[in-house]
Amino acid sequence: MTTVTPGFGRTVAHTAPQGSDQRPRRQLVDTKAPAEKAFLGLTRGSALVVLAVIALVGIFLTIKAVPALKVAKFSFLTTQAWQPDIHRFGIAGIMTGTILIALVAVVIAVPVALGLALYITEVAPARIKRTLVSLVDLMAAVPSVVYGLWALLFLQGRVVGVSRWIATWFGWIPLFHVNGADPSNPVQSGTLYSASTFIVGIAVSLMVIPILCSVMRETFSQAPLGEREGAYALGATRWGMIRSVVLPFGKGGIIGGTMLGLGRALGETIVVILIISPVYNANLHILQSGGNSVSGLIANLYSESSAFGTSALMAAGLALFALTLTINFAASAVVARSRSGAESDA
Amino acid sequence: MTTDPYTRIARMLRATALAVAATALALVVCVAGPSGPAGATSYVPVTGDGSSWSAGALDQWIADVHADGIQINYTSDGSTTGRNNFITGQSDFAASDIPFQTNPGDGSAPEHPQAGSYAYMPITAGGTVFMYNLKINGQRVTNLRLSGANITKIFTGAISNWDDPALAADNPGLQLPNQSIVPVVRSDGSGTSFEFTQWMISQNPGLWNSYCSKAGRAPACGSTSFYPTVTGMIAQNGDLGVASYVSQAFASGSIGYVNYYYALASHFPVVQLLNSAGYYTEPTPQNVAVSLLQDKVDTTDVNNPALYLTQQLQGVYTDPDPRTYPLSSYGYLILPTKVGSSFSTAKGSTLAAFAYYSMCQGQQQSAALGYSPMPINLVEASFAQIAKIPGANVQSINIQGCNNPTFTPTGVNLLAQTAPYPPACDKQGPTQCTTGTGGAVAVVTPVSRTSTAGPSSTTATGAAGAAGAAAASTAAGGGTAGSSSAATSQTCDPTTGACTPTSGSTGSADPSLAPTAETATLATATGWSTTQTLLLLIGLVLLALMLVPGLMSRRLERKRSP
Numbered sequence: 069m070t071t072v073t074p075g076f077g078r079t080v081a082h083t084a085p086q087g088s089d090q091r092p093r094r095q096l097v098d099t100k101a102p103a104e105k106a107f108l109g110l111t112r113g114s115a116l117v118v119l120a121v122i123a124l125v126g127i128f129l130t131i132k133a134v135p136a137l138k139v140a141k142f143s144f145l146t147t148q149a150w151q152p153d154i155h156r157f158g159i160a161g162i163m164t165g166t167i168l169i170a171l172v173a174v175v176i177a178v179p180v181a182l183g184l185a186l187y188i189t190e191v192a193p194a195r196i197k198r199t200l201v202s203l204v205d206l207m208a209a210v211p212s213v214v215y216g217l218w219a220l221l222f223l224q225g226r227v228v229g230v231s232r233w234i235a236t237w238f239g240w241i242p243l244f245h246v247n248g249a250d251p252s253n254p255v256q257s258g259t260l261y262s263a264s265t266f267i268v269g270i271a272v273s274l275m276v277i278p279i280l281c282s283v284m285r286e287t288f289s290q291a292p293l294g295e296r297e298g299a300y301a302l303g304a305t306r307w308g309m310i311r312s313v314v315l316p317f318g319k320g321g322i323i324g325g326t327m328l329g330l331g332r333a334l335g336e337t338i339v340v341i342l343i344i345s346p347v348y349n350a351n352l353h354i355l356q357s358g359g360n361s362v363s364g365l366i367a368n369l370y371s372e373s374s375a376f377g378t379s380a381l382m383a384a385g386l387a388l389f390a391l392t393l394t395i396n397f398a399a400s401a402v403v404a405r406s407r408s409g410a411e412s413d414a
Numbered sequence: 415m416t417t418d419p420y421t422r423i424a425r426m427l428r429a430t431a432l433a434v435a436a437t438a439l440a441l442v443v444c445v446a447g448p449s450g451p452a453g454a455t456s457y458v459p460v461t462g463d464g465s466s467w468s469a470g471a472l473d474q475w476i477a478d479v480h481a482d483g484i485q486i487n488y489t490s491d492g493s494t495t496g497r498n499n500f501i502t503g504q505s506d507f508a509a510s511d512i513p514f515q516t517n518p519g520d521g522s523a524p525e526h527p528q529a530g531s532y533a534y535m536p537i538t539a540g541g542t543v544f545m546y547n548l549k550i551n552g553q554r555v556t557n558l559r560l561s562g563a564n565i566t567k568i569f570t571g572a573i574s575n576w577d578d579p580a581l582a583a584d585n586p587g588l589q590l591p592n593q594s595i596v597p598v599v600r601s602d603g604s605g606t607s608f609e610f611t612q613w614m615i616s617q618n619p620g621l622w623n624s625y626c627s628k629a630g631r632a633p634a635c636g637s638t639s640f641y642p643t644v645t646g647m648i649a650q651n652g653d654l655g656v657a658s659y660v661s662q663a664f665a666s667g668s669i670g671y672v673n674y675y676y677a678l679a680s681h682f683p684v685v686q687l688l689n690s691a692g693y694y695t696e697p698t699p700q701n702v703a704v705s706l707l708q709d710k711v712d713t714t715d716v717n718n719p720a721l722y723l724t725q726q727l728q729g730v731y732t733d734p735d736p737r738t739y740p741l742s743s744y745g746y747l748i749l750p751t752k753v754g755s756s757f758s759t760a761k762g763s764t765l766a767a768f769a770y771y772s773m774c775q776g777q778q779q780s781a782a783l784g785y786s787p788m789p790i791n792l793v794e795a796s797f798a799q800i801a802k803i804p805g806a807n808v809q810s811i812n813i814q815g816c817n818n819p820t821f822t823p824t825g826v827n828l829l830a831q832t833a834p835y836p837p838a839c840d841k842q843g844p845t846q847c848t849t850g851t852g853g854a855v856a857v858v859t860p861v862s863r864t865s866t867a868g869p870s871s872t873t874a875t876g877a878a879g880a881a882g883a884a885a886a887s888t889a890a891g892g893g894t895a896g897s898s899s900a901a902t903s904q905t906c907d908p909t910t911g912a913c914t915p916t917s918g919s920t921g922s923a924d925p926s927l928a929p930t931a932e933t934a935t936l937a938t939a940t941g942w943s944t945t946q947t948l949l950l951l952i953g954l955v956l957l958a959l960m961l962v963p964g965l966m967s968r969r970l971e972r973k974r975s976p
Contacts, residue, residue: 154521154634221658228664247645248594258664259596263648342655345648346601357648368651372494372603374523 126389133383135376144383148349150365152373152380159362159384164350165265166361166388169340170333172269172354173276177333178326180273181280188281189288190310201285208278216339219271224262224343227270231261231355246356263345265359271339276329283328287321288314320403327399331392340364362388457482457764463489464496464509466653467606468538468745470675471785472509475776479768486768490652494603494639500748501527506757507765508748509537511605512639513724519636531752534723535799536744537772539706539786541697542606543684543741543852545677546669547660548576550591556683556850556857559584559694559840562740565687566618568669569597569610570625571644576667584688587846587861598656598670599641601649609727609743610671612637616731657682675784677852684852691736692842696851698739700833702786703820705742707830708733711792719751723795736841737833744792747772751802759805766806773797774816787820789827 100108137144139155147158188200235246250256291314299309315322340361346368347358366381373381469490476486488509496508497515513534514525544565548555560568564580567573573580576590600607614622615637626635629642643649648668650656657676660668669685674697677684686694695701708729712721723746731740747769750757773796777787788796793813801808814821820829839847850857 149630151521151631153523221662225662225664253592257593257596257667259648259666259668260594262662262664263650263659341651345643345650347643347645347649358645368602371491372498376523 122393126386129382129386129389132379133386134379136379136383139376140380140383150348150369150380152377157380159387161348161350162360162362162365162384163387163391164352165347165359166334166363166391168265168352168354169269169272169336169359169361170330172266173272173333173336174326174330176270176273177276177280177329178322181277181284181325181329182322184277184281185284185288186310186314188285190306190314204278204281207274208282212275212336213338213342215271215274216342219267219339220342223271224267225258227267228258228261231264231266232258235261235355242352244355245353247353260357261355263343263357263359265344265351265354268340268343268359268361269354271343272333272336275336275339276333279332280325280329283325284318284321287318287325291317324399324403327395327402331395331399334361334388334392334395335363336361337363337367341367456760457484457767458758458760459485459487460506460761460765460768461487462496462505462507462509462747463491463499464748465493465511465605465745466490467493467511467540467542467604467673468509468785469653470673470679470783471538471540471745471776471780472772474779474783475768475772478776478779479771482767484764484768484771486764490654492600492602492639492652493605493608497525497527497748500532500750501525503755503757506761507750509745510748511743511745512608513720513746514748515639516720518638519634520631520638520640521634522638522640528752530719531750531754533719533749533751533799533802535747535749535769535773535796536711536723536725536788536792537747537769537796538745538780539702539742539788540745540784541674541702541705541739541742542610542671543674543677543697544669544687545657545660545672545680545682545684545852547662547665547667547682548591548593548669549666550589550859553859554683554854554857555588555859556852556854557686557847557859557861558588558683558851559686559688559846561688562613562617563621565685566614566621568595569599569614569671570621571597571628571646572621572625574646584694584842585846586844587848588859589862593667594646596646596648596665596668598648598650598659598665598668599643600652600656600671602651603639604641604652605639605745606653606671606673607641608637608639610741611641612727613731613741616728673784674852678784679853681853683850683854683857686840686851687740688842689736689738689740690732690734691738693736693836694840694842695737695739695836697742697786698833699781699784699786700829701737701739702742703789703827703830704735704833705730705733705738705740706744706786706789707735707827708738709742709744711744711795713795716798723792723799736836742786744788749799749803751804753804757804762803762805763807766800766803766808769800769803770797770809770811773800774811774813774818777816777818777820781819787818787829789820789830790818790822790825793818 136152136157140147140157144158146160147156148161150157150162184200184204188197188204192200231246232249232251234244235249236251238244239246239249246260248260295313295317296309299313304312340359341364344359344361344364345357346360346364348360351358362384366385369377370381469488472488472490476488479486490509493508493510493512496505497510499505500508501514514527514532515522516524516526518524544560546555546558548558560581561584564573564584567580574595575592576595577592578590581590582588611622615635623632623635625644626632626642629644631638631642641649648659648670650659650670653672653676656670657672657680659665660670661680661682674684684696686696688694697705710726710729712724712726714721716722725744727743730738730742733740749765749769750762753759753762773788773793777793780787790813793816797811797813800806814823820827822828822831837847839845846861848858848861849855850859
């Protein structure tokens with residue numbers, strides 16, 4: 069996990085005190101109290117532990133995945149099937165499903181989280197602000213299985229109608245096409261649109277929103293007061309101020325938070341297991357029933373796999389691990405490069 | 415907080431250390447506790463997992479014995495997972511519909527349990543049903559009947575629409591809608607999938623093989639726990655997952671295979687399956703009892719755990735008795751017979767007590783849950799298997815005292831003997847019963863050609879639903895149980911099984927009027943419904959009305975007073 073804390077780039081450089089040179093400089097002996105030493109050691113230790121754990125996870129996955137990867141070789145990345153015991157397996161379909169679920173979740177979550185964060189930092193009165201912040205925190209605290217069950221038993225039946233509408237009017241876009249959809253048939257059942265990537269994506273977006281929101285809120289609240297006031301002084305409306313000061317300043321936070329949410333969405337498991345009807349080939353129609361994700365695949369099959377099957381699952385896990393790491397590194401790179409606030413200086 | 419951070423950290427560390435020490439102590443106590451003498455009443459928690467097919471009965475028995483201090487932690491995560499966890503020692507016992515797959519025909523890896531570490535014990539008998547969600551003109555269909563070939567075609571994609579003429583041949587009284595069929599199968603490794611595919615392979619090998627190739631499984635097309643899926647199918651986790659999918663409002667047109675228990679619990683109808691005698695039946699406890707008379711249970715070598723008490727279902731598929739349900743089978747427990755890394759004699763004593771309860775008193779409740787009570791010979795064999803559990807306190811049970819509805823002093827299966835014959839309208843042909851099935855016996859489906867069944871008395875008997883079927887069969891009364899009871903007494907001779915249509919029964923009504931005929935949903939449904947929800951809501955609102963003003967005023971005062 070990388071934590072993104074942008075906005076701290078404005079430390080004032082203190083120049084050395086301009087005292088007279090008569091007196092010799094007082095020698096400062098850094099005698100750290102034992103408690104402080106312990107504290108330093110502890111913090112340093114925890115930082116190292118995190119690194120070590122990530123490295124160990126990577127190494128463990130690689131070692132476990134080797135037997136399967138040796139057999140599958142390059143076809144592991146191109147095969148759309150999962151039958152490890154007869155040596156026919158690959159992540160082409162499953163990885164596509166994973167990414168589609170995460171994308172749906174992020175596409176839904178980003179606008180909501182952005183609006184929520186802006187409302188909390190810029191618009192809401194103090195009282196509502198406090199309530200909203202604790203509500204968003206509560207949203208993050210709800211276990212994902214609760215979201216999963218809710219989505220399975222309540223949301224799914226209600227989203228089917230939305231899916232049907234989208235498929236009817238936008239089915240000409242390949243992404244929204246549903247095979248076998250027949251809008252002229254009034255008794256056609258909703259099953260075609262159930263257990264789909266779209267429904268899982270909606271449920272996952274609910275889990276991602278709080279992460280996105282808190283990162284964005286953090287950044288927006290650090291937009292410099294002087295520049296805000298400057299914008300108002302120049303006659304900007306609140307929206308004008310947000311557009312010219314807060315959003316440019318918070319760009320890094322928005323991007324960083326989104327990537328972080330994407331990482332979380334890629335790994336979401338229980339919702340996938342509960343809702344989706346697993347398929348192993350790539351289903352590019354997000355409204356159509358059937359999909360899969362790497363974490364769902366592992367959770368579904370782990371306990372009933374042979375030794376080789378487990379190795380194949382580990383290989384899939386390794387691929388997801390690599391993808392998540394890449395995304396998180398990309399996120400931190402983006403955040404580091406677009407130093408928040410740089411644009412608002414212009 | 416004004417304390418300086420270091421003191422606080424130190425305090426926190428101290429507190430943590432204390433907590434850790436306390437936890438460790440507690441753990442030691444916990445671990446040390448059960449290692450004392452395993453008396454007759456000192457039970458330790460036992461963990462098992464597996465079949466969701468048998469889970470309905472197991473969960474009930476586990477709840478029953480909990481009062482005696484027996485704690486069984488059972489997870490219904492599918493037979494395959496159950497067997498795997500048993501092999502790896504992650505669980506103490508397993509429930510599985512099928513034996514260990516040492517030589518699987520579906521390309522999966524063979525399972526190798528440690529020699530001498532297990533014994534099979536049949537624990538439940540029941541039927542795998544096809545629960546469906548189908549409406550005609552907004553009215554739920556509850557009397558759908560299908561032949562085995564048609565079921566196979568549906569689950570292999572050869573029939574994909576409800577208005578297929580082949581289905582109409584099974585259902586002369588129904589105008590099936592132009593709606594796509596959505597087969598719902600298991601996504602996890604399942605013994606139910608295995609037995610279902612085994613039946614399809616046995617009865618319709620050609621259909622299965624072509625489907626298996628189409629789904630990309632060829633050449634490994636043997637019975638499989640992992641149902642191959644194609645586009646248009648839905649796969650869900652566990653019997654519960656399948657049942658809850660099919661029972662959702664949006665899922666009209668779907669049909670899934672689960673144990674009878676889940677259909678009763680969801681209040682959904684099940685397909686009446688065509689048997690070799692030409693009757694469409696459902697797996698009522700009596701029908702299952704009759705069917706399993708032809709289930710060849712291996713009793714050749716008590717010392718061969720890999721075969722002893724396993725079942726051969728071929729005879730059930732083709733049994734010529736008109737009361738049989740072809741997809742009846744036994745569900746098994748896999749008992750540990752060796753003390754292992756996590757399995758101790760103390761656990762063995764607990765597990766044995768639970769197993770005794772399940773095989774004896776527990777069987778009285780089987781029928782209430784949608785299972786069928788075990789026959790006497792298997793109960794006796796099971797008692798012998800329980801004695802093989804290390805640490806088991808062998809009980810000498812007077813078997814007649816179990817009050818099992820199948821028992822007679824002569825050893826004849828009473829439940830099977832007194833099972834009612836199906837009504838004439840359930841015979842293959844131009845007539846079709848209107849009575850509901852499964853968990854929806856109370857819902858009458860009008861048919862375009864009215865047949866023998868469907869008088870008001872039938873619906874009244876069936877109104878109590880699952881509970882009704884259960885109570886009647888537990889009493890082991892002479893064939894007064896189940897959905898078909900009233901109809902039976904009118905049209906069939908229970909001893910000879912000869913069914914004669916009552917006069918005027920086939921007089922056909924105007925077919926065009928049939929779909930708009932009156933609904934006969936009776937208001938006697940038991941259990942939780944909208945009414946109860948509303949009552950609960952009213953109660954809550956009343957409570958809130960009483961409490962909120964007081965609490966609010968106190969709170970406001972508190973705010974004002976300082």
